[in-house]
Each structure stands twice: as structure tokens, then as C-alpha cells.
Amino acid sequence: MKFLIQLIAILIAAALLEIFLPWWSIAIGAAIGGYFFRSNMNFLTGFLAIALLWLVKAMWLETQSTSSLTESIASILMVKSKTVLFLVTALLGGLVGGFAALTTSLIKKS
Amino acid sequence: MRIIKFLISLSITLVLIWALDKSWEVNQTRIPPLGKFLDPFHGFWQNLEPTHYQFPENLDIPGLQQPVTIIFDSLMIPHIFAQNDADLYLAQGYVTAMHRLWQMEFQTHAAAGRISEIIGPGKDDAVLNYDRSQRRLGMVYAADNALRLMIKRPEARLVVNSYTDGINAYIRSLNYRSLPVEYKLMDYSPENWTPLKCALLLKSMAQTLNMGDKDMQMTNALKLFGPDLVNLLYPDREPVADPIVEKPNAWDFEPVKLDSVPSALPDELIKISGLTIPDPTIGSNNWAVAGSKTQSGSPILCNDPHLNTTLPSIWYAIQLNAPGINSMGASLPGAPGVISGFNDSIAWGVTNAQRDLVDWYAIHFDNLKMNRFLLDGEWIDTRKIIEKIDIRGKEPFFDTVTYTYWGPVVYDHSYRSENNRKYYAFRWIAHDESEELMTFYELNRARNHSDYMKALDHFSSPAQNFVFASVSGDIAMRIQGKFPVRRKNEGKFVLDGSKLSNGWQYFIPFEHNVMVKNPERGFVSSANQYPADETYPYYIQATSYEAYRNRRINNLLREANQVTVQDMMRLQNDNYSIRAEESLPLLLSHLDSASLNEVERFAFKTLQSWDYTFTGTSEAPSYYEAWWTNLMPLIWDEMRRDDLSLSTPTSWNTINLMKNHPDLVFYDLQSSPEKESLKDIINLAFKQGVEEVEKWKSSADGTNRTPQWAEYKDTFVEHLTRIEPLGIHVKHGGHGSAVNASSRKHGPSWRMVVSLEKTGPKIYATYPGGQSGNPGSVHYSDMLERWSKGQYFNLMFLHKPEDAGQKLFSTMNLKPKKK
Numbered sequence: 001m002k003f004l005i006q007l008i009a010i011l012i013a014a015a016l017l018e019i020f021l022p023w024w025s026i027a028i029g030a031a032i033g034g035y036f037f038r039s040n041m042n043f044l045t046g047f048l049a050i051a052l053l054w055l056v057k058a059m060w061l062e063t064q065s066t067s068s069l070t071e072s073i074a075s076i077l078m079v080k081s082k083t084v085l086f087l088v089t090a091l092l093g094g095l096v097g098g099f100a101a102l103t104t105s106l107i108k109k110s
Numbered sequence: 111m112r113i114i115k116f117l118i119s120l121s122i123t124l125v126l127i128w129a130l131d132k133s134w135e136v137n138q139t140r141i142p143p144l145g146k147f148l149d150p151f152h153g154f155w156q157n158l159e160p161t162h163y164q165f166p167e168n169l170d171i172p173g174l175q176q177p178v179t180i181i182f183d184s185l186m187i188p189h190i191f192a193q194n195d196a197d198l199y200l201a202q203g204y205v206t207a208m209h210r211l212w213q214m215e216f217q218t219h220a221a222a223g224r225i226s227e228i229i230g231p232g233k234d235d236a237v238l239n240y241d242r243s244q245r246r247l248g249m250v251y252a253a254d255n256a257l258r259l260m261i262k263r264p265e266a267r268l269v270v271n272s273y274t275d276g277i278n279a280y281i282r283s284l285n286y287r288s289l290p291v292e293y294k295l296m297d298y299s300p301e302n303w304t305p306l307k308c309a310l311l312l313k314s315m316a317q318t319l320n321m322g323d324k325d326m327q328m329t330n331a332l333k334l335f336g337p338d339l340v341n342l343l344y345p346d347r348e349p350v351a352d353p354i355v356e357k358p359n360a361w362d363f364e365p366v367k368l369d370s371v372p373s374a375l376p377d378e379l380i381k382i383s384g385l386t387i388p389d390p391t392i393g394s395n396n397w398a399v400a401g402s403k404t405q406s407g408s409p410i411l412c413n414d415p416h417l418n419t420t421l422p423s424i425w426y427a428i429q430l431n432a433p434g435i436n437s438m439g440a441s442l443p444g445a446p447g448v449i450s451g452f453n454d455s456i457a458w459g460v461t462n463a464q465r466d467l468v469d470w471y472a473i474h475f476d477n478l479k480m481n482r483f484l485l486d487g488e489w490i491d492t493r494k495i496i497e498k499i500d501i502r503g504k505e506p507f508f509d510t511v512t513y514t515y516w517g518p519v520v521y522d523h524s525y526r527s528e529n530n531r532k533y534y535a536f537r538w539i540a541h542d543e544s545e546e547l548m549t550f551y552e553l554n555r556a557r558n559h560s561d562y563m564k565a566l567d568h569f570s571s572p573a574q575n576f577v578f579a580s581v582s583g584d585i586a587m588r589i590q591g592k593f594p595v596r597r598k599n600e601g602k603f604v605l606d607g608s609k610l611s612n613g614w615q616y617f618i619p620f621e622h623n624v625m626v627k628n629p630e631r632g633f634v635s636s637a638n639q640y641p642a643d644e645t646y647p648y649y650i651q652a653t654s655y656e657a658y659r660n661r662r663i664n665n666l667l668r669e670a671n672q673v674t675v676q677d678m679m680r681l682q683n684d685n686y687s688i689r690a691e692e693s694l695p696l697l698l699s700h701l702d703s704a705s706l707n708e709v710e711r712f713a714f715k716t717l718q719s720w721d722y723t724f725t726g727t728s729e730a731p732s733y734y735e736a737w738w739t740n741l742m743p744l745i746w747d748e749m750r751r752d753d754l755s756l757s758t759p760t761s762w763n764t765i766n767l768m769k770n771h772p773d774l775v776f777y778d779l780q781s782s783p784e785k786e787s788l789k790d791i792i793n794l795a796f797k798q799g800v801e802e803v804e805k806w807k808s809s810a811d812g813t814n815r816t817p818q819w820a821e822y823k824d825t826f827v828e829h830l831t832r833i834e835p836l837g838i839h840v841k842h843g844g845h846g847s848a849v850n851a852s853s854r855k856h857g858p859s860w861r862m863v864v865s866l867e868k869t870g871p872k873i874y875a876t877y878p879g880g881q882s883g884n885p886g887s888v889h890y891s892d893m894l895e896r897w898s899k900g901q902y903f904n905l906m907f908l909h910k911p912e913d914a915g916q917k918l919f920s921t922m923n924l925k926p927k928k929k
Contacts, residue, residue, distance in 0.1 A: 022286065023149035024127045057150035065158035069291070069886035073154055075835035076295070077141075089148040089155075092130060096145065099123040106116035 003045055006037040010049035010101060026050050026093060027100035034101030035109075046101025051094030058089050133297040135503065138233055142295050146286070157291040157886040165920050170927035173275045174200060178924040179911045186881035186889040186919065189429040189438075189908050195265075196272045198432040199446045201924055203276025206426055207303075210443035210883040211280065212290035213422040215300055216830055218307040218444060221249050221314035226507075227500040228298055238499065238507060245497040246511050246525060248518040249317065252541045253309035259543040260309065266547050270305040273446040277303035291885060292831060311444035312547070316540040316572040318417070322387045322653040323468040326380045326534075327757035329603045333379050334756075342767070343759045346602075346651050350762060351639040352664045354575060354587060355626045358643050363622050365595075365647040370611040372597045376472070376604050381529045382521060385755035393656050394461035395682070395849060397635035397663060398579040398586075400628065405672045408867045409579035412678050413450050413459025414858040416851045419827045421837060421891065423879030425450075425860045429908065430554065437554035438873070438907050440860045443883075447550035450860060452871050452907075455557045456580045457864040461636045463573035463589045464652040466596075467539040469614075471516040471607030475533060478523065480512045484608045490515060516607055517541055535607055537614070539592055544570040559584045559627060566590045567620055575636035581866045587634035588625035589641050593618045596649045618648055633667045635660070637849075657762035658688040658847040675874060678863045681849060683900035689847035690722040690734055693765045697737065700792040713800045724850075726820030726843035735822070735845070736799030744791045747780050761847070819843055826855055827878050827894065829885070836885050840878070842898040850900075863902065874902035 014029030021028070030046040039045055062070055062082075074085040130145025147153045165182070176193040178201045183189065188205045192198035207214065219225060223244030231238040261267045281300050293299060331340050394415040401407045417424050422443075429438035430448060439451015450459045474484040475492075482489040493513040500506050512519045516535040521527075545568045552565035562578050566588055569576075573591020578584070594601070594614035605612045624641045626634060639660035641650060666681055694717060703714055713733045720730035738761075745764060749756040759767070767774055768788060777788045786794075803817050815821060820841035829836035844852030851857055857878070865872040878897045882889035896903065908914055911921075 018149075018151040023146050023152055024131060026149075027123060027127060054148075054150050058148075058155045061150060061155045061158045064160040065886060066161045066888055067158060067886045067890065069154070069158055072835040072885060076833060085148075089150065092144055092148055096123065096126050096130070099119055099126060103116060103119040103123050106112055106119060108112070 002037070002039040003041060006033050006039045006042070006045045006101075007049045009033045009037045010046060010097065011053050014050055014053055014097070024096070026053070027096050030097040030100035031104040034104035035107060038105050042105035043098040043102040047094040047098030049101075050097025051090040054093035055086060055090040058086055062086075135230070138230075140229065140296060142297050147294055152287040154291050154294050154886075156287050157294070157884055159882070159884060159887040161888055163887070165922045167921065168923045168925060171200070171204065171276075171279050171924045172927040173272075173279065174924055174926040176926065180205060180922040180924065181908065181911055181914045182920045182922070183906050183914070184919050185427070185893065185903060187427045187429065187905070189906070189911070189914070190431060191911050192432040195432060195434075196268055197924075198430055198435070199269050199272035200276035200279070202428065202430060202441070202446055203273040203278075203303075204280050204924070205276075205922075206428070206441070206443050207277040207280035209881055210422055210426055211277070211300060212292040213830060213883050214277070214303075214307075214311070214444040216292070217314060218310045220244070221253075221310045221317070223249060223497070223499065227502060228296060230502040231504060231507075238501065241499050242497075242507075242509055242525060243520070245499070245509060246518055246520045247317070247536060248511075248513075248538070248541055249310065249313055250306075251495075251513075251518065252313045252316075252538070253306055255541060255543050256309040256313065256545075257306055259545050260547055261305070263545060263548060265551055266545060269446045269547060269551060270308050273308065274303050274305050290883065295833075296831075308445055308547075311442060313540055315442065319462045319572040320467050320538065320540060322464070323466070324385075324387055324653050324757040325468070325470045325602065325604050326382060326385055327387075327755050329376050330379055330754050330756055332375060332603055333377060337375070342771075343763065344757070345763065347640055347644075348655065348657060348760070348762050348766070350657050350661075351655055352661050353640045353642050354589065354634075354636045354660075355624045355629075355641065356643045357626070357645075359645050361622075361642075361646055363647075365622065366616045366618065368595060368597055368615055370615075372600055373606045373609055373612055375599065376606070378472075378532075378604075379754060380532070380534075380604065381754050382526050383528070383752055383755055387653055387757065393638035393659065393851060395635070395637045395659060395663060395851075396459040396461045396575065396577040397633060397667060398457075398577050399667065399670070399673050399678070400585050400632040401583050403632040403667075403671055403673050404865075405674050406865060406867060408581070408865055409583060409585050410673060410675060410678055411452070411457040411459060411577060411579040411585075411864045411866065412682060412862065413461070413577065414682050414861045415450065415460060416857055417859040418855060419825070419852075419857050419859060419878045420855075421827050421829045421879050421885070422883030423859070423877055425877050426881065427875065427877075427905070431908070435555050436909065438905065439862065440875075440877070445547070445550075447547065448554050449550060450862060451554075452864045452866075452873060453554060453556070454870065455582070456553075456562060456578065457866055457871065458553055458556075458562065458579075459577045459862065460574040461577075462638055463575050463591055463636075463641065464638050464655055465573055465591065465593055465641075466601045466651050466653070467571065467573065467591070467593070469516075469537040469601050470604045471514075471535045471537060471612070472604055473514055473516075473519060473533040473535050473607045480519070480522065480533070483514055485515060486608070486610050492519075514607070516613070534604065539571040539573075539594075542570065542592070544592075546570070558582060559586055562586070563588070575638075575641075577634060577636065579864070579866050581868060581871070584628055585634050586625070586627040587636060589623055589636075590620070591623075593623070593648070596651070598649050599651075600649070602651055622648070631668065635663050635667060637663055654760050657760065659849050659851060662686060662688055662849055675863055675865050675872070679861075679874065679900065679902055682858070682861050682863070683844075684849040685724040685843045685845065686849075687722050687724055687845055687847045689761055689765070690720070690724075690731075693738070693761075693768075694720065694722065694734060696765065696768060697741075697792055697796075700789045701796055702789070702793050709804055710797065710800050713796075713803070724819055724843050724845040724848050726841055727818050729817050729819070731819040731843075731845065732803055732817040732822035733799065735819075736802045737796050738799075740798040740802070741792065741795035744779065744795050745776055748776055823854055825852060825857070825898070827891070828855055838891055838894060840894055840898045858897075861897070861902065871907060873905040873907055875905050876902050
């Protein structure tokens with residue numbers, strides 16, 4: 001339960017922060033979730049929350065468009081396919097989210 | 111313990127963010143900042159434009175005086191309705207930037223020699239050397255001179271300033287999320303637009319069109335081969351073309367004559383290797399047919415300028431409407447107005463007027479400091495400009511460019527110094543003050559032939575063949591530009607820069623330029639061929655003149671009657687090659703058909719039954735092309751040297767020489783001890799060509815391909831960055847020697863057919879790309895398919911916004927921003 005609450009908290013916080021701040025605001029969102037909504041799997045929740053957020057958003061944008069830009073970018077970045085590009089996107093976001101959440105969960109609550 | 115874990119985890123987080131927020135260079139390739147770039151809220155995913163993307167309906171624009179309405183049609187062509195000129199051009203700047211900002215900036219950076227700033231010095235400093243050559247050719251100097259005159263005219267000043275304001279209003283509205291994807295990929299941001307950039311863009315077009323220059327190559331040829339052979343290999347005028355204007359003995363004016371004596375021809379070798387000239391088959395077509403020859407009784411005007419087919423497209427279609435103007439057509443992103451188009455009363459179009467407008471002067475300096483040079487016995491001071499070239503990731507490079515009376519010294523001991531410390535200054539018509547923008551400003555508003563003539567009087571460079579037709583029934587052609595009066599052979603070779611009399615002393619008065627109105631034959635046309643019949647009283651010379659398209663167009667137009675718009679579309683897409691007709695029988699007659707193997711015999715048979723038409727689905731053109739492209743280097747192997755540059759004779763003259771000089775020394779191969787005859791190398795080229803096609807057949811992932819021409823030619827519309835995945839391969843017939851002059855990366859960059867009917871002009875057009883410069887938009891290349899099939903779009907030309915009706919795609923209202 002705690003896990004789920006933390007995951008949703010990070011997801012919402014990061015999504016809101018991304019409206020106003022650059023990409024690294026996902027770290028702030030995850031950090032907030034890591035500090036205020038601790039679980040026993042802080043890294044994993046941080047990772048999953050941001051990975052999920054980025055994956056869903058990227059896939060949503062992709063379905064709205066008929067252009068082949070995603071394939072072109074995948075090819076420019078030398079990843080095999082569109083699918084791999086989605087996964088790389090999720091992975092990179094996830095890593096930042098995971099470590100940010102883990103970091104603040106290690107601060108002692110007074 | 112916990113604190114250590116905390117510190118480690120914190121460090122990893124911060125390092126990750128840092129590393130993903132910056133771009134990295136790995137093996138000379140720049141990787142975008144991955145976190146920033148892949149973030150779906152701000153990164154490249156945001157450049158995926160929804161298929162039914164709607165613009166913001168209302169926008170507040172600072173600097174606007176009155177509201178402006180912009181209607182976008184289904185092709186995303188903007189139709190701008192403004193209440194005054196200032197607002198009209200501001201809106202043009204705004205929408206053009208909205209679709210093409212990255213391209214506009216990149217092209218002007220390239221013109222100004224600023225590419226190292228974006229992508230670094232390149233492999234073996236190739237990019238830096240490109241930048242240096244642009245600086246040394248005086249591109250910014252040329253643009254400065256153009257701008258100086260431009261802003262003296264109140265209309266032109268208003269136009270460029272408003273256009274600039276519009277672009278900058280758009281740039282100010284951007285953030286990382288909304289940046290064009292190329293900026294994100296290469297990790298940089300746009301700078302403010304300036305009127306100078308408009309001038310730079312026009313100069314960059316002049317560079318594309320004027321730099322077919324071979325003075326140094328010709329100088330070397332003169333020294334190595336002597337004057338007789340030079341005249342045989344590179345005649346001033348090939349006795350073939352159907353000139354643009356024929357008025358034998360009817361040029362009723364007294365030509366300007368130079369009384370000074372020309373200097374002796376140079377006697378030197380210029381040891382600069384690798385000088386190239388653009389593909390001589392490039393060019394453009396335009397023509398107009400009088401109402402007497404058309405089915406509707408109204409004139410029809412056609413234009414297809416051939417340029418590099420790149421993405422984002424070179425052209426941007428637009429309609430401009432304000433009091434005094436209702437004009438539509440192709441614009442150049444970065445230059446205000448319409449360049450090739452029409453209005454309610456007239457239509458016009460352009461092709462390049464081939465003429466030598468570039469000269470090189472050998473300079474004698476007093477010493478290596480290059481502070482003074484000799485001119486008519488006196489030492490004259492030079493002017494130095496220090497060019498600072500910023501290089502991404504490195505210290506800036508400083509280059510000193512010396513300006514003489516003639517122009518900038520391009521080659522000296524610090525640039526291409528292999529030439530024994532000889533110095534050459536560069537004289538180019540585009541260095542002079544000019545006001546091309548006024549021409550287009552007035553053409554866009556012209557009502558009749560006399561308005562067109564007045565508009566053209568502002569035009570000095572790059573010289574163009576301006577075709578004209580009006581609703582009132584006139585057709586005309588005028589070759590307009592500033593042309594120096596030359597003595598025979600002058601400008602063909604490098605000139606002695608120590609004599610003032612070698613300069614451009616007079617220009618041909620505009621009223622002596624080649625022009626014609628309503629000729630008896632009922633049509634006018636141009637295709638980069640020789641401008642006038644032999645009785646035209648001025649000496650004319652250029653790198654090369656087109657020999658085939660012009661004859662094909664004129665042959666068909668001469669015969670044609672009851673011409674329809676569809677006939678004209680067919681003519682623009684005509685793939686018949688007179689070059690093939692005039693060369694293939696000759697080649698086949700030399701072929702030793704008894705000694706052919708199986709595939710060679712197949713190729714031989716295919717070629718024997720060919721109709722000389724470069725149809726996308728036939729195989730013969732592939733064999734012909736492979737044969738020809740192998741033959742040319744075999745004949746002209748003498749012209750390829752590592753130590754200096756020489757120029758290859760034209761295709762037409764090569765065929766002419768093969769027919770009439772079967773014993774020319776050049777047929778012998780330099781690389782072999784035997785003596786080859788013409789027959790030998792024609793057979794050798796055939797075998798090499800067939801082998802090339804055979805190799806091509808089996809090259810694609812194991813499957814055996816049929817060498818259909820469109821597949822073999824493989825037209826590739828390349829992205830300006832040359833990033834392969836952003837380009838598009840398309841199947842399209844055509845050939846440089848056919849009216850549809852489509853080669854692999856070059857071809858009709860805009861096809862327009864305008865029927866000037868009394869009830870209003872009817873317009874059909876297409877181009878190889880689309881209105882949007884965004885590779886994530888459906889409008890990036892939505893016109894490409896029809897272009898490749900030779901089909902057209904029926905363009906919507908409006909008189910008021912309400913006329914759009916159902917065809918309306920989206921409307922945008924620009925409103926003055928309250929202070």
C-alpha cells in the first residue's frame with residue numbers, strides 16, 4: 001500500500017513540476033516522494049514512477065502523430081527501433097527518479 | 111553509515127542529472143543531452159505534431175499595428191490578410207519562422223561562414239575550411255553592401271524591418287519545449303534575426319547561381335593545351351542551342367565599346383587542386399504561351415527552378431494580401447515577398463541567366479604583409495578584415511582577409527598556399543550594392559508589362575531570365591542583371607590585377623539587355639541556354655550553356671496549338687532526352703557487339719530499343735547513364751590531376767568531338783602504355799557500366815533488383831544537415847538533360863503552372879517537400895508524392911478570408927499587443 005501511495009505521489013509531483021520546470025524537475029518530484037511517502041523500496045518506486053510517466057507520455061504523443069520522426073530519431077541515436085527508444089527514454093527517466101527518491105529517503109525524519 | 115549511503119546516492123543523482131543535461135562528442139558525433147532530449151514533456155517527443163494540430167487561434171504580437179488574419183489551407187499554405195504593408199511583412203516573417211526557423215538560420219549561418227560555431231571544426235578541419243572560404247569570398251561584405259542600399263529605400267527598409275520583427279516575435283515566443291528539433295539534436299539555440307540575414311540569404315542564392323566559374327581551370331588549360339585546343343574543347347558558343355531571344359540584326363542600339371586594349375592572355379599554371387564547379391546539368395525552365403496558342407485563349411506561364419532538392423524545402427508557398435497587393439507563389443524562407451508567382455493581373459518566374467559574373471585578378475603585393483599592391487605603376491594600400499571564426503568546443507580561429515581594389519584576396523600564403531605564393535583577388539557582381547528586394551516588392555504588385563519592366567530595373571544580381579505573362583494577354587522574357595561590357599576572351603581566364611583597364615569599366619545599359627515582348631512565334635522560353643542569336647552586339651561567355659532542355663521545350667511549344675494546362679504539366683515532367691538521342695546511336699555504332707557476354711548482350715539489346723526517355727520504370731536509362739558516367743572520365747582522364755585543376759568539356763561538346771574529331775589525343779588513356787582509340791574506350795566504358803549495374807542489382811540485402819531507372823537513380827531528398835534518417839528516398843524519373851531535370855539530389859524544386867484567365871488566375875503547383883520544416887509534422891513532405899508522380903495541387907487563391915469556405919484548415923488571428 002505504502003509502495004503504491006509513494007508511486008502515485010511521485011508520479012503526480014513530477015508531472016506537475018514538469019509543467020513549470022525543465023526535465024530535471026523529475027528528480028525533485030521523486031525526492032519529495034522519497035522523503036514524505038517512504039516505503040521499503042524507495043529506489044524501485046522512484047524508478048517505476050518516472051519510467052511509467054515518461055513512457056506513457058511519450059507513447060501518447062507518438063500515437064497522436066503520423067510522422068516518422070520517432071523512427072528517424074531512433075536511427076540517429078543508433079538504437080534499433082522505436083520500441084527500444086521508448087525503453088531507453090523510460091530507463092533514463094527511471095534512473096534519475098530512482099536515485100532521487102532513494103537519496104531523500106535516507107534523510108532522517110526529525 | 112546512513113549518511114554515507116545518503117552521500118553516495120546523492121552524488122549518483124547529481125552526476126546523472128549533470129551527464130544527461132549536457133551534450134557529448136563521441137567520435138566526432140554530437141550526442142544530444144539525453145535527459146533533456148528524451149524528456150517527453152520538453153524533448154524531441156514534443157516535436158511530434160498531432161495529425162490534426164490546431165494553431166492557437168489568437169496571438170498577441172508586439173509591433174503589430176492592426177489585426178491580421180492568416181488562413182492555413184489543407185497544405186498548410188498561409189494566406190495572410192493584413193491592413194498595411196508593415197503588418198503584412200511582419201506576419202510573413204512570423205509564419206515563415208513558425209515553419210522554417212531552423213532552416214532560415216542555418217542557411218544564413220552557412221552563407222556567413224559560421225557553421226563551425228554550431229558543429230565544430232569537422233573532420234580534418236573540413237567545416238572550418240568551408241567557413242574560411244565563405245569569409246574569404248566576402249559573403250558578409252556582399253550582404254553589407256546590399257543592405258546599405260536596401261535601407262535607403264523607404265519601402266525596402268519597411269519590408270525588411272517588419273519581416274525581421276515578425277521573425278523575432280516568433281523567436282521570443284520559443285522555449286526549449288517548442289524549439290525546432292534540429293536545435294535540440296545539435297544542442298544550441300536560435301539568435302535574433304537581423305536585416306543583414308535577409309541580405310545574406312539572397313547572396314547565398316547568388317553564390318549558388320554564379321559560382322559556376324572556371325577561370326583558373328581555363329588558365330591552366332591555356333598553358334597546357336594552347337589556344338587552339340582550348341577553343342576546340344571549350345568553345346564560347348556551342349553551335350547548337352535555340353537561343354532565348356532571336357532578333358537577327360534587329361538589335362537596334364549602339365553598343366557600349368571599350369577603347370582600351372585588353373592585356374595579353376595569362377601564361378601560367380595555377381596549382382590549386384580540387385576546384386570544382388557545380389554540376390553543369392543543373393538549371394531551370396520557364397516559359398509562357400500566348401493566348402493565341404492556348405485552348406482557353408488566355409496565356410499560360412510555367413516555371414520550375416532546379417536546385418538541390420533538400421528538406422526543409424528551399425521554397426515556402428505563401429499568399430500575401432494587403433491594400434495594393436494580392437500575390438501568391440513561392441517565397442524563400444529568410445527573404446520577404448514572393449519570388450516566383452502571380453497576382454490578380456500577372457504571373458512571373460525565373461531561371462538562372464548563365465553569364466560570367468565572377469573574375470579572378472592576379473595581385474602583386476610589395477611583400478608578405480600584403481599592405482600594398484601594384485596598380486598602374488603605383489602602390490595602393492589594402493584593407494584588412496580580421497575574421498573571427500568561433501568553433502564549438504575549441505578556441506576561436508582568426509583569419510585575416512586582405513581587400514584590394516578588386517575585392518577580397520581568397521588565395522594567399524595562409525589559405526591554399528600550395529600555389530607558389532601567388533595571390534588572387536576575387537571580383538563578383540554580388541559584391542556590389544543591389545536592391546533585388548525592390549524588384550520582388552514591385553513585381554508582387556505589378557499590374558501589367560510596364561510595371562514588370564520597371565520592377566526589373568532594380569535587379570542587378572544574380573542575373574535571371576524573367577518570364578512574364580498577363581491576364582491582359584501579354585507575354586515577355588527579359589534577361590536582367592548587371593553585366594560587365596567585355597572584350598573577346600575577357601573573363602575567361604585569370605586577369606592581371608595590376609592594370610586598371612582590366613576591370614569592369616562599363617556595364618551593359620539595361621535597355622541593351624536581351625529581352626522580347628509578344629514574339630510572333632507565340633511563346634517565350636528559357637532553360638539556361640545561350641541568351642541571344644549571334645548578332646547580339648556584346649561579347650557573351652559563361653562556364654557552360656544548356657544544350658538540350660531548351661531545344662526540347664521549343665520543339666514542343668512550336669508545334670503545340672490549343673495548349674491546355676495539362677499539356678504544360680506534361681511538358682514540365684517530360685523525360686525525353688535529346689542528349690540520349692544524339693549520343694546513343696553513336697555509342698552503339700562503336701560497340702563491338704560480337705564480343706559481349708550474356709549480361710552485356712542484354713544491356714545492348716535493351717539500349718537498342720530505347721526511346722530516349724528517362725522513364726522511372728524503364729531499365730535502358732540505367733544502362734545509358736552507367737555507360738555515360740564511365741565514358742566521360744575515361745575520355746577526360748587528362749583533366750584529373752592532383753597538382754592542379756582542369757575543367758571537363760560539356761556533354762554536348764564531348765559528343766560533338768566524338769562525331770567530328772574521332773582521332774583526338776584525349777581518347778588515349780593516360781594510365782596505360784597502349785594507345786587507345788575512341789572505339790576502345792567506348793567499349794571499355796560499356797563493360798564497366800554494365801558491371802556497375804550488375805553490382806547494383808545484387809547489392810541490396812541479397813535480393814536481386816531490377817535496375818529500373820527510378821530505383822537506380824534513387825532520388826534522395828536530403829535534410830540540410832545531411833543526417834541520413836531525416837531525408838526521404840523517392841522514386842522519380844527524369845534526367846539532367848530532360849525537361850524534368852531531376853537527378854539524384856537535384857531537380858525541379860518548385861513546379862508552377864498559371865493560367866491567366868479573365869475570371870482570375872488558375873494555379874497548379876507542387877514541390878518536393880512540404881510547408882513545415884518540422885520532420886515531426888505531416889506537412890514536412892506531404893507534397894513530395896504528387897511531385898514525384900508529376901501531379902499538381904490546385905492552389906487556393908483568395909480575395910478575402912471568407913472565400914476559403916470548407917477548404918480552410920485553420921485560422922490564426924494576430925492582434926497588436928497592448929503595451
